[in-house]
Amino acid sequence: MPEILEVESYRQLAEGALDREISGVSVPDPHCLAENTTTAGLTHGLVGCRFTVARRLGKLLLMESAGPTLGVRFGMTGTLVVDDRMAIDRLLYSSGHHSERWVRFALGFVDGGSLALHDPRRFGRVELDPAVDALGPDALSVTPAALRRALATRISGGGPPVKARLQDQAHLAGIGNLLADEILWRAGLSPRRRCGSLTDAEHRRLHRALRSTLTDLSGRGGSHTGDLMAERRAGGHCPRDAAPLRHEQVGGRTTWWCPAHQR
DNA sequence: TAGATTGTTACCGT
DNA sequence: CACGGTAACAATCT
Numbered sequence: 001m002p003e004i005l006e007v008e009s010y011r012q013l014a015e016g017a018l019d020r021e022i023s024g025v026s027v028p029d030p031h032c033l034a035e036n037t038t039t040a041g042l043t044h045g046l047v048g049c050r051f052t053v054a055r056r057l058g059k060l061l062l063m064e065s066a067g068p069t070l071g072v073r074f075g076m077t078g079t080l081v082v083d084d085r086m087a088i089d090r091l092l093y094s095s096g097h098h099s100e101r102w103v104r105f106a107l108g109f110v111d112g113g114s115l116a117l118h119d120p121r122r123f124g125r126v127e128l129d130p131a132v133d134a135l136g137p138d139a140l141s142v143t144p145a146a147l148r149r150a151l152a153t154r155i156s157g158g159g160p161p162v163k164a165r166l167q168d169q170a171h172l173a174g175i176g177n178l179l180a181d182e183i184l185w186r187a188g189l190s191p192r193r194r195c196g197s198l199t200d201a202e203h204r205r206l207h208r209a210l211r212s213t214l215t216d217l218s219g220r221g222g223s224h225t226g227d228l229m230a231e232r233r234a235g236g237h238c239p240r241d242a243a244p245l246r247h248e249q250v251g252g253r254t255t256w257w258c259p260a261h262q263r
Numbered sequence: 264t265a266g267a268t269t270g271t272t273a274c275c276g277t
Numbered sequence: 278c279a280c281g282g283t284a285a286c287a288a289t290c291t
Contacts (some may be wrong), residue, residue, distance in 0.1 A: 001268065002270080003270090006269080031287095056288090057272080073270080073271080074269095074270085075267060075269095075270055075271080075287095076268070076270050076271095076286095076288095077268090077269085077270095077288080077289085078270095082271055120287090120288060120289065121268085121270095121286095121287055121288045121289070122286085122287055122288070123271075123286070123287070123288095124270090125271090125272055153279085153280095153282070154279085154281065159279085159280080160279085160281075161281095162278085164281080169270090169271085174272070176266090177269060177270085178269050178270050179269085184266095216278060222269090223269055224269070249282090251281085252281080252282070252283080253269095253270095254267080254268085
């Protein structure tokens with residue numbers, strides 16, 4: 001579920017939890033706590049507080065209060081539930097299912113409502129006052145110049161594959177595997193192209209493709225609604241020119257692309 | 264059943 | 278130091 005578009009929808013859902021007094025903390029699965037975070041610390045820091053703003057940096061949700069900030073990372077399958085309402089998404093593990101056993105962390109409000117992390121696969125994490133300085137610029141607002149800086153390299157030979165860098169949260173925050181494939185498909189760039197080999201025109205195409213992908217897929221309902229998605233399977237063909245898609249590991253992730261128009 | 268999965272981190276090698 | 282590759286993490290679905 002969660003790439004930047006999903007987490008942005010969780011952030012909007014989280015706005016419904018602002019300015020409500022927190023009455024209690026429940027951690028049914030302590031595995032979801034980050035290294036520096038304990039149930040006692042969460043309880044001590046948050047009970048009696050109210051969230052003042054819901055922010056997002058890349059895939060990280062930040063709930064600020066007058067006291068500490070609550071950070072939530074959603075891993076592969078995490079989703080946010082506020083007052084038993086889930087943000088709209090139709091992804092694996094969340095289509096229709098809403099199992100109580102997937103609640104890993106929850107806050108109760110004095111008014112009786114709640115904010116909870118559901119996460120079947122348990123890669124999600126909750127953290128008090130998470131560090132945010134290691135993240136690159138947010139992909140939803142990145143400028144052409146900032147994207148170019150994010151892709152810059154000094155390695156002779158051209159640096160990492162452009163797909164690997166697009167997904168590197170320290171350089172650009174928010175892009176995951178599905179969005180990266182869709183963006184590169186729209187930009188007509190091979191995922192294996194080295195960052196240092198991109199021309200000025202290709203940088204511009206990449207930024208435009210990033211913008212159009214985030215805008216279009218946000219309107220359609222998420223990272224899994226890309227033009228390429230249905231063909232991301234054995235025997236899949238390019239929706240643009242019908243060439244058979246190629247798939248290999250790039251940057252450690254399964255990658256699908258069209259060898260005919262992605263160069 | 265075997266294989267795949269939208270994320271992150273640690274570690275080793277170059 | 279900057280990367281690539283790999284494994285690990287964990288649970289579920291096809």
